[in-house]
Amino acid sequence: MIFTGPPQNIKRAPIEELFLEEARELGSKNGLDFSNCVVHAPYIFNLAASDSEDRFIHRLLVSEITRMVEMGIPYFIVHPGYHNGFSYEQGIDNIVTNIKSVLEATKHLNYFFCLETMAGKSNQLGSKLEQLQEILERCSWDPKLAICLDTCHLHDAGYDLSKKEEFKELVDRTVGLNRVKVLHLGDSMNPRGSAKDRHANYGYGYIGWDTVLDWAYDPYFSTIPIIVETPYWRRKYLSKTGTEKVELISPYKHEIGLLRSKKWEIISRKDCDPVFNIKINLAKVS
DSSP, rough: OOOOTTTOOOOOOOGGGGGGHHHHHHHHHTTTGGOEEEEEEESSSSSSSOTTTTOOOHHHHHHHHHHHHHHTEEEEEEOOOBBBBBOOOHHHHHHHHHHHHHHHHTTTTTEEEEEEEEOOTTTBBBSSSHHHHHHHHTTOOOEEEEEOOOHHHHHHHTTTTSSSSHHHHHHHHTGGGGGEEEEOOOOOSSTTTOOOOOETTTTTTSEEEEEEEHHHHHHTGGGEEEEOOOOOOOEEEEEETSEEEEEEEEOHHHHHHHHHHHHHOOSSOOTTOOOOOOOHHHHOOO
16 A cells, blocks of 8 residues: 555655656566555545635545556545534535545546545544445445445444454445455454554454454455555664664564464564553563
């Protein structure tokens, strides 16, 4: 999963300066196919808000999608947004209006507009499958509209992911299992239904390693792009002035290795700490 530029602002290098051919060649040499990659929308807009007079939301999303398609990437992940200062109904209305506008402007492009399931904190929309179903219905089930399931968000929103087959049936009844195009696979720091949205490293959260592995090797989910979405490890060290600092260390080589081996092990860096809930991990971190 990538961003086409910094996720916190609108600064973007021109597409012709992105060395795309070189990137594709390098990816090909390392078994990376851009058609299996995913672009996440930046974090500087609220899809559930009414667009501004200068159509900032529309212009931003159309630009991002256009850049993504030129890169050869087909999956665009978007948070449904939140209804701060206005009603739930108005938030859904705005989401539908904004999506329809973007889909109309990009109807000539081949891609999927994937709404991500959310954890339900504050006034977030999209934490319940029925909310996403309403959006899809009001957008006439446009074939470009799809779903990105996030296991941490689903767990925190109250879904029991250990009952995977029951959950898949619910997905099929609401948004359609065939519309699930991307899976964000992570553990959760908090108990089910907490609405916190705090990710944990594999095996250190409340979802649990067995459930994570079950989802990774599911007959359907294993056929779509799976994004390892876990937090960076923390390495504490002393600076030259004696101040304690924290360095963030990527866990992905280790955690992808866990999924491939189908066997959980403690983190491979002894000088690092995973992100975990101490209430359920005393034995693992002692």
